[in-house]
């Protein structure tokens with residue numbers, strides 16, 4: 023019996039940007055009495071399902087974008103006589119769909135750390151349940167990845183998770199609904215152990231793959247401080263102290279280690295936090311700017327962000343404290359007009375963000391926007407080959423329309439054209455070269471910066487926005503070629519004897535020995 027864990031993808035790049043963490047975490051959750059699972063990441067190369075045999079167990083993790091390819095693999099696996107188990111955000115949101123269309127024997131909803139071993143046990147016994155509710159496990163139960171199973175030289179960045187959940191409730195995001203609004207953080211020593219494991223293997227660029235690395239803001243503390251009962255304040259202070267303890271621990275790692283994370287803009291008003299990030303060598307953060315006007319921020323329930331000139335100052339604050347920003351902007355908000363595109367580009371340039379992404383407002387399942395959009399389509403939504411567009415992920419890739427929330431003043435084509443134009447201008451060779459001057463110093467580093475900027479644009483702008491499949495394929499081909507030298511830029515020297523620093527964080531949370539696999 024072979025256990026497979028499969029990350030489906032309809033497009034492969036040969037080399038991955040960030041390790042698909044869930045594969046390696048579920049490998050850890052696979053009890054040691056079974057053979058190590060075979061890990062398959064189709065973003066590297068397509069998987070030949072004829073390898074699957076009767077009696078095998080196939081775990082498939084899906085998000086909305088890769089659900090259809092996942093169902094294709096699941097059906098092939100079931101036809102071969104294997105047990106098929108689904109998990110991931112999309113399976114959590116639509117568990118019945120995996121049964122109806124993907125050949126599922128079982129679906130794990132929520133976190134997989136504890137539910138996956140149960141599903142495995144029952145498959146081996148020949149009697150899986152149709153549903154396993156993994157719930158939201160506490161930070162002490164998060165598992166490290168089994169990184170010894172990584173293929174050599176295939177990924178640019180490693181990934182480690184330090185906290186799950188986000189207290190915000192942005193309308194276009196499903197994280198707060200699936201991972202919850204209460205931050206669940208791992209013990210600092212567990213995080214350091216995992217990072218050292220990866221550093222020993224030669225990864226020096228590590229993504230802290232958190233929903234929100236800054237789960238407690240100064241405003242949260244101020245508000246809790248006004249309450250008579252101090253318990254909430256103490257709880258928030260505890261979470262904040264853990265963040266600082268983690269960053270103190272990161273400081274003790276080799277000086278050429280580089281971290282990247284995602285964070286809300288409010289961190290920009292917290293110089294103490296930004297300075298700790300700089301010392302911890304968290305050199306970059308994805309910041310969800312979304313909109314540059316108060317109306318746009320209101321559209322997405324993100325009024326806690328700044329707009330206008332104070333937005334520029336807030337974003338500049340990150341760079342002044344040594345943290346580069348990857349600014350994420352959304353186009354197609356109801357209040358957007360033709361001039362919003364130029365205004366957004368101007369803010370991105372004046373705010374000195376090092377990288378930027380410009381996405382079109384898309385109704386992702388599990389979000390408030392999706393619920394409103396689905397309702398707006400009525401009882402008889404338009405369809406493609408009989409599939410309603412409200413289930414667009416089930417339409418084959420070649421015919422799948424890009425779906426966008428209807429805009430009061432612009433057509434989807436106009437929004438797409440203007441969005442593409444902003445990408446083109448932000449990532450013109452001239453602009454990139456100019457930005458490289460403020461980002462890095464040596465000529466070699468500047469050239470690497472240009473390469474990274476171009477590959478980023480190619481992977482995310484052309485494959486994400488374009489509706490023309492020939493263009494998507496050309497972009498994937500181009501990104502595939504550029505990914506090879508790019509990976510070399512990120513590769514580090516293995517340090518097999520690197521010691522794990524200790525954080526000094528209270529160890530009473532050391533509830534289970536996380537580096538041991540469950541029996």
Ligand code: SF4
Nearest residue numbers: 188190191192195197
């Ligand atoms: S977009 Fe970011 S800040 Fe908003 S809910 Fe999602 S993770 Fe939280």
